Amino acid sequence: MSQTLQAIYAAKRKARRFAVQGVYEWQMSHNPVHEIEARTRAENAMHKVDLNYYHELLTQIVAEHETLDELLIPVLDREIDALDGVELATLRLGAYELRHHAEIPYRVVLDEAIELAKHFGGADSHKYINGVLDRLAHVLREAEKQQG
Structure with missing residues (x-):
């Protein structure tokens, strides 16, 4: 894999990491997403983060959380309210990528x-x-x- 491709993957991985933290914060506080994003960008070195992907994940997961939850509920073994906050944020991110990013192989989404x-x-x-x-x-x- 070329260094450019590795850098792209690493930037997306970092975007996911910040996005799951932001979704978790939103779940706990219900602070406005734009405030969460602004503070995250101000407080972190984000020069190696895919900022567009981070923005998309954070804003769209929060905007679509009810739809994502409807997708998740049939495949859960417990009530959605019984999930740990980190688990819920991570599942919402995975559900979003599975639903909206067919270009990302499902195995990559899971990994x-x-x-x-x-x-x-x-x-x-x-x-x-x-x-x-x-x-x-x-x-x-x-x-x-x-x-496959």
């Missing part, structure tokens, strides 16, 4: 969400995230899953 859960979540939350998003991928990316 990125698992890494976020390992970094921010509880001890075994990554296993739960993997299972839920894998079931959701069967619904949203059925043809892709059948191919």
Whole structure:
């Protein structure tokens, strides 16, 4: 993989990391998204972050959270209100990418969400995230899953 491609992937990974933190903050505080984004940009070195992708993830996940939750509820084994805040933010991000970014292979979406859960979540939350998003991928990316 070229260094340019690696830099692009790394910038998207960083965008996801900041986005999941922002979604988590919004879930806990309901602060306006533009304030969360402005503070995050002011307080962090974001020169290696895909800022457009970060903005899209943060604003659209919050804007579509009810629709994303409707996608998640059938593949959860518990009530959505019983989820840990980090798990919910990570699942919403994964659901958003599965739904809106078909150019990102579903395995990449799952891997990125698992890494976020390992970094921010509880001890075994990554296993739960993997299972839920894998079931959701069967619904949203059925043809892709059948191919490989």
